[in-house]
Amino acid sequence: MRQATSxxxxxxxxxxxxxxxxxxxxxxxxxxxxxxxxxxxxxxGGKVSNQPVxxxxxxxKVLAETKTAQDGSFSLPVPNGQPPxxxxxxAGAGHRATFDLKPADFGVPEKPAAAQKPAPAAKQAPMxxxxxxxxxxxxxQAVEKSLAPMRAQLAEMTARSEKASLKDIIxxxxxxxxxxGLAAYLKARKMAKGAR
Amino acid sequence: MxxxxxxxxxxxxxxxxxxxxxxxxxxLKKIDYESLPRVALLSAVFFVASLIxxxxxxxxxxxxxxxxxxxxxxxxxxxxxxxxxxxxxVLFQFGGLTVLGVNTAAMALPAVLCYYLFGPFLRRSGxxxxxxxxxAAGFCAILISAILTAVSLYCSGEEFLGAAWAILAANLPxxxxxxxxxxxxxxxLKKVRPELFGKGPTLK
Numbered sequence: 001m002r003q004a005t006s007x008x009x010x011x012x013x014x015x016x017x018x019x020x021x022x023x024x025x026x027x028x029x030x031x032x033x034x035x036x037x038x039x040x041x042x043x044x045g046g047k048v049s050n051q052p053v054x055x056x057x058x059x060x061k062v063l064a065e066t067k068t069a070q071d072g073s074f075s076l077p078v079p080n081g082q083p084p085x086x087x088x089x090x091a092g093a094g095h096r097a098t099f100d101l102k103p104a105d106f107g108v109p110e111k112p113a114a115a116q117k118p119a120p121a122a123k124q125a126p127m128x129x130x131x132x133x134x135x136x137x138x139x140x141q142a143v144e145k146s147l148a149p150m151r152a153q154l155a156e157m158t159a160r161s162e163k164a165s166l167k168d169i170i171x172x173x174x175x176x177x178x179x180x181g182l183a184a185y186l187k188a189r190k191m192a193k194g195a196r
Numbered sequence: 197m198x199x200x201x202x203x204x205x206x207x208x209x210x211x212x213x214x215x216x217x218x219x220x221x222x223x224l225k226k227i228d229y230e231s232l233p234r235v236a237l238l239s240a241v242f243f244v245a246s247l248i249x250x251x252x253x254x255x256x257x258x259x260x261x262x263x264x265x266x267x268x269x270x271x272x273x274x275x276x277x278x279x280x281x282x283x284x285x286v287l288f289q290f291g292g293l294t295v296l297g298v299n300t301a302a303m304a305l306p307a308v309l310c311y312y313l314f315g316p317f318l319r320r321s322g323x324x325x326x327x328x329x330x331x332a333a334g335f336c337a338i339l340i341s342a343i344l345t346a347v348s349l350y351c352s353g354e355e356f357l358g359a360a361w362a363i364l365a366a367n368l369p370x371x372x373x374x375x376x377x378x379x380x381x382x383x384x385l386k387k388v389r390p391e392l393f394g395k396g397p398t399l400k
Contacts, residue, residue, distance in 0.1 A: 025200070096200040172243050172283040179279060180236035187229050 025097040027053070027089040028155045031105050032144050036076045039155060040068045040089045040097065047072030048091050055079060056086045078106065198246075198284070198299055199345060201292035205352040212298030212348065216278065219304055223274035231272065234392065238265045239276040243283055246290065257370040263337030264378045266307025267315050267330070268385075268392055273307035274300065298348050306340035318382060319393050326386060327379050334378025338371040339364075 025048055029038025036055065040048030053074050055064040063079040068089070079085070083103040090096050130138070204212075227235055245259040266273045278300045284290035291299045310333040317329035346360035385392050 090203075096203050098202070168287040169244065169247065172287050173240055175283055176236055176240045176243065176279060180233060183227075183232055183236075184229070187232065191229065 025089060025091040025095045026158075027087055027097040027099045028158055029087050029099050029101060030151050030155075031078060031101070032148070032151075033141065034078050036078055036085075036087070036101065038074055038087060038099065040072045040074070040091065048089065051089060051091045054088045054090070056088060057081045058084055058086075198281075198291035199295050199302075199348065201294050203352065204295060204298060204348060208348050208351045209294060209298060211351075212295070212301045214297070215305070216274065216297040216300040219271065219274035219301065219308070220278055223269075223271040223276075223304075226271045227275065231269075235269060235272050235276045238269055238273075239279045241265070242277055243280040246280070246284060247288075257367065257373070259377065260303060260338060260341065260370070260374065261334075261378070262303045262307040262341060263310050263334040263374060264330075264381055266304075266310040266337060267318055267333050267378075267382070269307070270311040270315070271308055273311070274304045277304045277307065302341050302344040302348065305344065306337040309340060310337050315393075318386075323383075327383060330379035330382035331375040333375075333382075335371045335375035337378075338367055338374050342367045342371075 025040060025042060027038060027040045027048075029036055031037075038053070040051060040053065042048065047070075048068055049070045049072055051068050053066050053068060053076070054062050055076055057063055057079075063081060063085065064076045066074050066076050068074045083101060083106050085101045087099040087101065088096065089098070242261055242265055245261045247258065249258045262273065262277060265276055269276055278296070281291065281296055281299055281303070282293075285293050285296060313336070314329040314333040317325045318333070320326055320329075342363045343360070346363050349359045349363075382393075
């Protein structure tokens with residue numbers, strides 16, 4: 001049993017040392033100014049560079065293709081089709097990640113019927129020298145600009161939250177201990193039955 | 197080496213599942229009351245080892261230790277690695293539930309092979325033979341796993357040589373590292389727990 005304790009102790013020390021990271025590929029993207037911008041990364045560090053990214057429509061048809069840059073980032077022009085789209089990052093050697101872009105990500109409400117009614121106020125737009133559509137574009141640009149840092153922060157937080165946490169590791173070890181107990185119980189019952 | 201979901205084709209997934217089910221059945225049969233804690237322990241070692249990442253070049257590699265698990269457990273490596281892989285899939289989205297069969301087979305088959313290939317030398321009394329055999333077990337387990345991974349990708353339509361070279365190149369440092377760690381672990385375990393290697397195939 002001393003051996004068991006020391007192995008478990010060793011496992012925990014290694015886990016606590018902060019070396020624990022999930023080894024998988026992730027991809028994250030957002031829409032900005034007519035472009036889909038995103039990043040491929042390994043949670044907890046590492047960028048996915050020079051790997052193909054595909055944009056698929058709901059039917060699985062490839063709409064656009066590109067490759068990630070050295071820092072894992074990529075951008076694609078927003079295609080003509082109807083969202084939702086799916087981004088597929090193929091990092092090779094069996095590693096693959098997907099990210100869904102919903103209609104809301106493109107500024108299109110989930111129910112298009114609501115959007116078709118033009119807002120009456122927009123027609124009048126009494127700004128001096130600026131027409132309503134122009135104003136729309138300006139507002140959109142301003143909002144996007146101020147959202148950019150938040151988006152970067154969100155991407156970073158997502159990346160960090162996908163890291164294997166100590167809680168999960170200890171939970172997993174607990175599961176193994178539980179399964180051991182269950183198997184030992186079943187075997188013991190069998191042996192007791194055989195002895196009778 | 198954990199293949200993600202959505203990469204492999206249906207027949208490959210089914211094939212992996214069948215191989216793993218057979219290996220699991222055989223492995224579970226071999227477990228007796230005595231060896232049960234050993235299986236659980238090595239399952240835990242595998243579960244945690246895969247989370248240890250070492251940066252190598254542009255990417256990072258992680259330990260697998262299926263060679264070590266194999267030479268100690270033999271066929272019982274199947275249940276030990278399977279449990280570890282299930283937990284990794286559920287907790288960390290490593291691989292995935294649909295690819296469990298393929299991933300289990302790709303890691304446990306080499307483990308069993310190492311048991312029969314290198315086990316006899318490991319159980320010798322000298323110093324050098326067990327050390328070299330343990331290194332070879334750690335090295336070859338990853339090598340064969342890499343080849344099996346490449347084969348399953350090839351069967352799903354990926355170009356074989358491209359996939360194989362990419363996987364082999366990415367795992368080469370891992371093979372050496374696993375060899376070193378496996379030999380260190382075996383030498384240590386033989387000293388403190390020789391009974392771990394007591395049973396199993398021996399050279400006549």
